[in-house]
Amino acid sequence: MQLLDLIKDKYNESILNRLVILNCAVYIVTLLIDAVLSFSDGGLSAAVITQFQWDLGNLPFRPWTLLTAPFTSFGLWHFLFNMVTLYWLGGLFLTRGTSNALRGLYILGAMAAMAAIILVSLIPGIHEKDWPDSIPLASSAVLAIGSALAFQLPDKTESLPVIGQVKIKWLILALGIVDISMLPRVTPVNDIAHLAAAALGWLFQRLIWKGKDITKPVTDAFIFLDTWLKKIK
Secondary structure, eight states: OOHHHHHHHHHHHHHHHHHHHHHHHHHHEEEEEEEHHHOOOOOOOOHHHSSESSSSSTTGOOOOOOOOGGGOOSSHHHHHHHHHHHHHHHHHHHTTSSHHHHHHHHHHHHHHHOOOOOOHTTTTTGGOOOOOOOEOOHHHHHHHHHHHHHHSTTEEEEEEEETEEHHHHHHHOOOOOOOOHSSSSOOOHHHHHHHHHHHHHHHHHHHTTTTTTHHHHHHHHHHHHHHHHHHHH
């Protein structure tokens, strides 16, 4: 119970913590699903059940993946890389931006990746390619935050062990390359998802400079949801 209380306290402490904890929760659920499915011969896996289905024919049968996919990674090392990057970049983002904007950017980054994947899936003959049916989107969501930072603070430097001082824009580029290289099968769909999320991060920062916040609808949706949940308690 002490562990659960600690997790609950950390969850309520900040939106950044909530994003990390949700990613951890989904990862643990995928491990449990794979453990259960290992006793069956159905050919299913946690990836198929929780990640985004870029084949639109499968999406109606797994609509919950619209909610779970933004918190999915491919394997332990990809998950750990995403969480360290999210916590680090999220902390940097919060030195200039708000927690609500961070949450909105994460969600919109994943949505931009989904939209790009769906557009690719509409190309005639694309489903004849031997590509994975599902795609994890946590790294795309994190990349949206990184992209916004790269345009917001391009010349800010971070000190890295051994390497020394490195500008944010080069760090984000390197992180994006490392992230994609950690996927077991890099396909054009993976690349397009990451590029769409990065473009969303750029658009967010571009509009912020003009006094427009594209994450506001996400914030409003969460305020409405929170108000509704309090009413039904």
